Amino acid sequence: MTDITSTSPAQSSSRPSTYKGEGLKNGAIQALLWLNAVIMLYPLFVMVMSSFKSNAEIFSSPLALPQGLNFANLEKVWSETNFLQYMGNSLLVTTASVALILVVSTMAAYAIARYEFRHSGLWLMFFLSGMTVPLKLAIIPLFLQLNALNLLNTYAGLILVYTAMGIPSAVFIMTGFLRALPKELEESARIDGANELVIMWQVMLPLARPAMVIVAIQNAVPIWNDFFFPLILITSDSLKTLPQGLTVFMGEFVTDWGVLFTGLTLAALPITLLYILLSRQFIAGLTQGAIK
Amino acid sequence: MTAERRRNSSPLSRRSLWIAFLLAPAAVIMMTFVVWPLMSALQLSFFRFEGLTPGDFVWFENFNKVLFQSPFREATYNALWHNIVVFFALMVLENGLALLIAYALLKELPGHRVHQVIVFLPVVLSAVIVAFLWKLLLHPLFGVVNAALGLFGIMGPAWLGSEPTALGSIVFANVWHWMGFPTLVLLAGMQRISREVLEAARLDGAGDWTILTKIVWPLIAPSVTIVTVLTFIGSFNWFELPLMMADMEGSPGRSTDVLALYFYRTAFGSVTSGIQDFGQGSALAVLMFLFVGAVTVVALKYLRSREIEI
Numbered sequence: 001m002t003d004i005t006s007t008s009p010a011q012s013s014s015r016p017s018t019y020k021g022e023g024l025k026n027g028a029i030q031a032l033l034w035l036n037a038v039i040m041l042y043p044l045f046v047m048v049m050s051s052f053k054s055n056a057e058i059f060s061s062p063l064a065l066p067q068g069l070n071f072a073n074l075e076k077v078w079s080e081t082n083f084l085q086y087m088g089n090s091l092l093v094t095t096a097s098v099a100l101i102l103v104v105s106t107m108a109a110y111a112i113a114r115y116e117f118r119h120s121g122l123w124l125m126f127f128l129s130g131m132t133v134p135l136k137l138a139i140i141p142l143f144l145q146l147n148a149l150n151l152l153n154t155y156a157g158l159i160l161v162y163t164a165m166g167i168p169s170a171v172f173i174m175t176g177f178l179r180a181l182p183k184e185l186e187e188s189a190r191i192d193g194a195n196e197l198v199i200m201w202q203v204m205l206p207l208a209r210p211a212m213v214i215v216a217i218q219n220a221v222p223i224w225n226d227f228f229f230p231l232i233l234i235t236s237d238s239l240k241t242l243p244q245g246l247t248v249f250m251g252e253f254v255t256d257w258g259v260l261f262t263g264l265t266l267a268a269l270p271i272t273l274l275y276i277l278l279s280r281q282f283i284a285g286l287t288q289g290a291i292k
Numbered sequence: 293m294t295a296e297r298r299r300n301s302s303p304l305s306r307r308s309l310w311i312a313f314l315l316a317p318a319a320v321i322m323m324t325f326v327v328w329p330l331m332s333a334l335q336l337s338f339f340r341f342e343g344l345t346p347g348d349f350v351w352f353e354n355f356n357k358v359l360f361q362s363p364f365r366e367a368t369y370n371a372l373w374h375n376i377v378v379f380f381a382l383m384v385l386e387n388g389l390a391l392l393i394a395y396a397l398l399k400e401l402p403g404h405r406v407h408q409v410i411v412f413l414p415v416v417l418s419a420v421i422v423a424f425l426w427k428l429l430l431h432p433l434f435g436v437v438n439a440a441l442g443l444f445g446i447m448g449p450a451w452l453g454s455e456p457t458a459l460g461s462i463v464f465a466n467v468w469h470w471m472g473f474p475t476l477v478l479l480a481g482m483q484r485i486s487r488e489v490l491e492a493a494r495l496d497g498a499g500d501w502t503i504l505t506k507i508v509w510p511l512i513a514p515s516v517t518i519v520t521v522l523t524f525i526g527s528f529n530w531f532e533l534p535l536m537m538a539d540m541e542g543s544p545g546r547s548t549d550v551l552a553l554y555f556y557r558t559a560f561g562s563v564t565s566g567i568q569d570f571g572q573g574s575a576l577a578v579l580m581f582l583f584v585g586a587v588t589v590v591a592l593k594y595l596r597s598r599e600i601e602i
Contacts (some may be wrong), residue, residue: 025500029396033403036393037410043468044413046436047425062439104318113313115307123315130326134584136529136552137577140559141329141336142571147344149324164325167318194311225418227532232560243420246428247536250424260428268421275416279409282416283476290473290518 021137037206043270050261058257073262081252081259083266086245087236089155094224094240096159098216100168105215106208108167109174110200114186130168135161146233155237162227166219169289173218177211178204217285218274224271242267333581337574344570354575358558364572370546371554378463378550379527386467387519390474395504397475398482408479412472419469419532426465427452427537452537455547462537462548469533470526474519481515482508510598516594521588527582531556551580 007050050058054065056283077083112124113119131267135142142161143152146227151157181204189199237248251257275282299327337354339346353411357366393411397404429436430451438448485508495504509516532551534542541556542549559573 026399026401030401031391033401033407035312036389037407039408040414040468040472043425043429043436046429059434062434062436063523079589094339104321107314108318111311115311117311118309127318130322133326133330134525134529134581137581138329138333140574140577142325142330144332144336144344144570145324145329154519160321161325164321167322171318174474195492196307199431209478211382221416225416225420227418227420231561243418246424248419250536255544257434260424264421264425268417271411271416271418275413276409279412283412284406286412287473287476287480290477290522291515 028072047261047268048265051258051265052260053261055256055258058261073258074266076256076259077262077266081239081249081263081265082240082245083249086240086242086249087266087270089239090224090242093155093158094220095161096155097162097223098168098220098229099169100159100163101219102212104163104166104206106174106212109178110204112171113175113178113202114204124171127168127171130164131172135165136228139228143232154234155220155239155241158229158233159243161233162219162223162226166215166223169218170215173211173288174208177208181207213281214285214288217281218288221271221282221286255264258261310561317484322363326518334578336570337578339571343568350571354571355579356571358575358579366555367546367549368551368576371542371549371551374542374548374550375528375530378466378530379459381463381522381528383520383595385463385477386471387474387523388466390471390519391478392474393471394478394482395500396510397479398508410475415471415472417469420536422465422469423533423536426461426468430461430537432589436459440566453544455544458544458548465537466530466533474523476588477519478515481512485511513595513599517592517599520593520595524588525584526589528552528580551576554588555580560587595599 026189037148046062049066050068052068056265057067082292108123108127111121112127146152146157147159149157151160185203185207188197189203194203225243226241227247230241230244234244237245240248246263249263250260253263336346337383338349340348340350340353358368359374374589386502388444393407397408432438432448432450432453433452435448437451441448449457453455489511490505491502500507505534529552534548534550535556538544538548540553542553555573555576558569558576
């Protein structure tokens, strides 16, 4: 590491001793970064710590660490709320939506990318045009449409809306990726007598996995976190997703801050853990579209 | 190519069927849940509504109401003004800080990857979690923020409960939630600048401030364009944070009211009035769409013109 970097001029700016005063300046920059890290993490630290505190502890000494590992709040969330139900609903809706987005978008993108047919350019335009429209502003006609189809207050309605929102950028990413795959593989499989379905499923799509991961994360995070569509399309408590359920929860336990912090901690936990494990993919997936 | 043609020329309809089968599901879902609702959005704004069913065709009555008639007019402009304030506040605070952090990360000092992961962490959380967390932290009596200020002998205000600080407090929560996003977008822009350019400037004795303002800033213009446009669109979609940190009415005293809240109250009924008006709501949605669309197009034209090819 040291030998290579010291001989490479491109890297030398990162070496503290190269320029006069650079060490001091880098120290200041490190201080700025750590200050920022504290501001980003401290609120989350308070949230987690408070979930182990009793109400009396939270109200009398909000800054102090918990007196011990107290799981009373967790028990209360477990036994007195529909928290698990909300989380299960979120899991179901997110998984189904992402799966559906991947299946239908990959199919459409495959047709556009790998076959020559009349108006294929127009089809691509049709799908891409959906990328620029804010579907939230069409919520009234969407609400009426779902009402007419008897899909209000159902998992299916929510899943189909999320799928429709996810298709445009998924088709965009998948088409770009599938177009770049070499034609030779497909050709040789065809000469071997494989039919189109086999070529797609066994030859081409396994190669498209990296793009599918990007599409999955890009859609899963906003769907998992979404509050707006369930707010309008779901009314039964048993169908509510986690963000929406959290608002119910916050209303019921207004004065029980220990329970509130526990609820927030539990809600943040799954996605935070996944993010820490897959931070590279998360960042790539979520900033995709704004970068390049 | 010849093999493909030979195989497909005889059962041509079979090939077309296969392509149609591939395209159909996505197309049907898009038609039903995006294209049709968007097309009818404009149409609905010309009707007077009785509950969920459109009644009389009333031309521009809904538009006239929300733009020119009291009390709707005042509410519209009040909310619009707050969206504009939020946009400029986020441009300065969120994106300004993001620029600094991105430049600090560009140095690739030890630990820079950890800092990238940390700054982006709140971005993956739901706005609902962020809103409620900050609402508790900003509580005037039991919140951590005022407890910390108390250590310095400062009596913190009722952040969300008083008009001068409410909107600013929600903007702050938004900065905390989203800052990682512009940071990493701007960082990606900076990383595309060739190292030699920065190195040459440094050898010529240019300081960090000069490099950031005179070299990096013009060269990351494409990233700045994207960040600006996304911030603008985001500011006009602002909904979850004010709804949950304040309430549906934009309390206290409408000081946190924004267009999306006002739209939601109008279309789906507020707590106080309970009246829902899809006609007027649709008119608001169409106006918001036109406003955001028009400004975005003009802004893009201007912002693109200052981009230089790297």
